[in-house]
Amino acid sequence: MDNRxxxxxxxxxxFIKKYGFQYFTSGENHxxxxxxxxxxxxxxxxxxxxxxxxxxxLLRKAAQAVIESPDLLSRFGIPAASHxxxxxxxxxxxxxxxxxxxxxxxxxxxxPVKLLEFNADTxxxxxxxxxxQPEILKEAKQRGIKNDLLESLTGRLRAISSExxxxxxxxxxxxxxxxxxxxxxxxxxxxxxxxxxxALEEVIFDPDDAVLxxxxxxxxxxxxxxxxxxxxxxxxxxxPELWELLTELITSRRVKVLNPAWSLLLQCKGILAVAxxxxxxxxxxxxxxxxxxxxxxxQYVSKPIWGRMGENVSLFHSPNYPTAQTEGDFADSPMIYxxxxxxxxxxxxxxxxxxxxxxxxxxxxxxxxxxxxxxDDDAEFISCYRLA
Amino acid sequence: MSDTKVASPTLNLLKILIFDWQNNTLSLMLSTIWGYLRILxxxxxxxxxxxSCFSGDDSGDTTSTEEIPTQGLITTVAExxxxxFKIESEIPVDQVEDSRIIxxxxxxxxxxxxxxxxxxxxxxxDTTRRARTVRTGxxxxxxxxxxxxxxGGHTPRSSAYVNNQAYQNTQNNAGSRLRSTAxxxxxTKSGYGSGKSGRSFGG
Numbered sequence: 001m002d003n004r005x006x007x008x009x010x011x012x013x014x015f016i017k018k019y020g021f022q023y024f025t026s027g028e029n030h031x032x033x034x035x036x037x038x039x040x041x042x043x044x045x046x047x048x049x050x051x052x053x054x055x056x057x058l059l060r061k062a063a064q065a066v067i068e069s070p071d072l073l074s075r076f077g078i079p080a081a082s083h084x085x086x087x088x089x090x091x092x093x094x095x096x097x098x099x100x101x102x103x104x105x106x107x108x109x110x111x112p113v114k115l116l117e118f119n120a121d122t123x124x125x126x127x128x129x130x131x132x133q134p135e136i137l138k139e140a141k142q143r144g145i146k147n148d149l150l151e152s153l154t155g156r157l158r159a160i161s162s163e164x165x166x167x168x169x170x171x172x173x174x175x176x177x178x179x180x181x182x183x184x185x186x187x188x189x190x191x192x193x194x195x196x197x198x199a200l201e202e203v204i205f206d207p208d209d210a211v212l213x214x215x216x217x218x219x220x221x222x223x224x225x226x227x228x229x230x231x232x233x234x235x236x237x238x239x240p241e242l243w244e245l246l247t248e249l250i251t252s253r254r255v256k257v258l259n260p261a262w263s264l265l266l267q268c269k270g271i272l273a274v275a276x277x278x279x280x281x282x283x284x285x286x287x288x289x290x291x292x293x294x295x296x297x298x299q300y301v302s303k304p305i306w307g308r309m310g311e312n313v314s315l316f317h318s319p320n321y322p323t324a325q326t327e328g329d330f331a332d333s334p335m336i337y338x339x340x341x342x343x344x345x346x347x348x349x350x351x352x353x354x355x356x357x358x359x360x361x362x363x364x365x366x367x368x369x370x371x372x373x374x375x376d377d378d379a380e381f382i383s384c385y386r387l388a
Numbered sequence: 389m390s391d392t393k394v395a396s397p398t399l400n401l402l403k404i405l406i407f408d409w410q411n412n413t414l415s416l417m418l419s420t421i422w423g424y425l426r427i428l429x430x431x432x433x434x435x436x437x438x439x440s441c442f443s444g445d446d447s448g449d450t451t452s453t454e455e456i457p458t459q460g461l462i463t464t465v466a467e468x469x470x471x472x473f474k475i476e477s478e479i480p481v482d483q484v485e486d487s488r489i490i491x492x493x494x495x496x497x498x499x500x501x502x503x504x505x506x507x508x509x510x511x512x513x514d515t516t517r518r519a520r521t522v523r524t525g526x527x528x529x530x531x532x533x534x535x536x537x538x539x540g541g542h543t544p545r546s547s548a549y550v551n552n553q554a555y556q557n558t559q560n561n562a563g564s565r566l567r568s569t570a571x572x573x574x575x576t577k578s579g580y581g582s583g584k585s586g587r588s589f590g591g
Contacts, residue, residue, distance in 0.1 A: 200578065
């Protein structure tokens with residue numbers, strides 16, 4: 001791995017300032033962008049992209065099984081009142097998926113690509129992949145790897161809605177707003193002139209009318225499309241009343257919410273256990289079960305099914321006593337147990353995790369690395385160049 | 389206090405007078421004037437109520453006003469291509485209960501639905517012709533009939549109409565009449581997510 005690392009140039013300050021990307025280069029994130037670039041072979045690139053396409057198909061098939069199974073819906077912790085929207089979403093907006101990101105182990109130096117999880121609903125790394133990586137590669141005068149993310153997002157928006165307006169809503173966090181801004185950019189690139197932004201608490205959800213934003217002077221504007229920079233599981237568990245309103249608005253076709261509600265089923269890590277059960281020994285999947293006893297491997301990790309950013313993950317090299325553990329907010333979440341994956345590491349013990357963005361196909365690759373056993377919020381983003 | 393919308397009775401009266409003069413229908417004009425005077429009186433009362441509700445507190449207001457239709461509407465939706473529906477016309481009628489939605493289909497058939505019948509299809513996920521007709525109508529002014537409200541923010545989308553002329557007709561005629569005869573209520577900003585999370589959600 002080490003022989004494919006080369007020194008990464010710093011992003012020009014002018015570029016960072018111009019686009020307001022200080023979030024990724026200063027404060028707690030001052031060392032977020034790796035000091036190296038990673039070389040990737042075309043064969044590895046192809047393997048990752050192919051893995052993304054296959055994984056999407058496998059997980060969607062699993063989601064269809066979940067919605068038909070009261071037992072699985074119960075295991076996912078999804079209350080009965082929310083099944084209506086999920087069913088409707090599968091039946092009516094199955095083709096309206098915008099974007100998600102698969103995280104994989106392996107994929108370098110001849111190691112097999114293995115699916116770790118799918119950030120199906122509100123994935124991060126959009127800014128890094130669409131803007132930072134190309135700029136870094138430009139500075140380094142290196143050829144990039146597959147990266148059609150922005151163009152693909154543009155294409156998806158055009159395909160999903162004929163109404164050329166979208167409201168980007170968030171909970172006020174800088175990273176989410178930056179992520180949403182990429183969707184806004186894609187929308188403008190699609191020719192949508194009406195791209196609004198509003199904090200969630202300021203948005204009016206009128207089930208008999210529309211998703212509205214006050215414009216002043218007694219006027220309000222209706223939006224046909226809504227991109228939410230917070231996940232469906234947040235709405236489901238934290239704001240159930242909003243779930244009800246959105247159910248009415250979506251099913252009466254007054255608004256399209258992106259990603260569609262069914263992405264919730266793929267966001268839940270329980271989907272990995274379902275996919276494994278449907279496809280035992282599939283080369284892309286890791287053995288995953290609802291209990292450690294259900295695994296064949298004695299080396300595994302436990303993950304909260306609604307967890308994020310590597311929180312509350314425990315890594316076991318032998319049963320019962322964890323070798324490594326992370327803390328977080330998801331300790332009360334149901335867990336799944338996943339066979340320990342093999343990561344490619346360098347001499348400094350950095351573990352490399354390849355990610356694939358999926359829109360209606362695998363459209364971009366991004367890589368992060370971390371010198372810990374568990375990849376979490378401390379991971380670095382490492383830009384990739386193409387090896388001959 | 390933010391965005392409390394109040395009636396502009398004089399302006400609306402003038403609009404209706406001009407509209408009626410242009411159509412040269414004296415009887416309609418007289419009945420409209422009488423109808424409007426009743427609305428004007430009611431509007432003054434509502435204005436007072438709204439103003440008294442919000443006076444004296446300009447901070448943290450999360451409400452805005454919207455209107456309730458007091459007139460009905462006959463919307464005609466045409467199937468312009470197979471499975472492609474557009475609004476052809478929208479004509480106001482005096483009573484909400486006289487509202488109808490009429491579907492005209494490529495096979496030559498015509499289907500008329502009452503407001504109640506249309507509401508049955510409003511939230512259904514079926515893809516029947518009737519449901520599609522109602523949903524298309526809902527993109528225009530028929531929306532107000534189904535919701536029972538005007539909605540300060542709902543603007544019919546031009547893309548929902550058979551052509552730009554049909555859209556302009558709505559904006560100039562049926563739309564303005566429906567709005568001028570509407571009463572008002574309040575609507576609230578969501579407030580969702582406030583204080584519920586301490587960090588971003590990127591995964």
